[in-house]
Amino acid sequence: MAHTESTALADVSALRDQLDLVDAEIRALVERRRDLSREVQRTRMLTGGTRTDFTREMRVISPYTESFGRQGTAIAMALLEICRGASASR
Numbered sequence: 540m541a542h543t544e545s546t547a548l549a550d551v552s553a554l555r556d557q558l559d560l561v562d563a564e565i566r567a568l569v570e571r572r573r574d575l576s577r578e579v580q581r582t583r584m585l586t587g588g589t590r591t592d593f594t595r596e597m598r599v600i601s602p603y604t605e606s607f608g609r610q611g612t613a614i615a616m617a618l619l620e621i622c623r624g625a626s627a628s629r
């Protein structure tokens with residue numbers, strides 16, 4: 540059955556509501572990831588280690604690249620930057 544224009548607009552609106560919910564879930568997951576990541580970083584630094592572990596970062600990035608290609612790499616790198624904090628330099 541063909542959609543009328545108003546039905547199509549209502550469908551788009553309902554789908555956008557779902558997208559908004561998914562985006563909110565993603566932001567909550569990023570915050571949770573950041574908290575866990577900072578706990579690991581704090582623990583490592585308390586025992587004399589560095590804030591960053593680039594070998595681990597490569598392992599974090601790899602599955603994102605496998606799933607989403609170049610954009611996956613970019614997502615993973617942005618996530619790591621958020622989780623490290625802007626001031627992290629080592």
Ligand SMILES: O=C(O)C(=O)C[C@]1(C(=O)O)C=C[C@@H](O)C=C1
Binds near residue numbers: 576619622
């Ligand atoms: O897994 C660690 O060792 C972390 O410190 C967490 C994390 C991450 O957010 O995934 C953050 C910084 C490190 O450079 C590597 C990974």
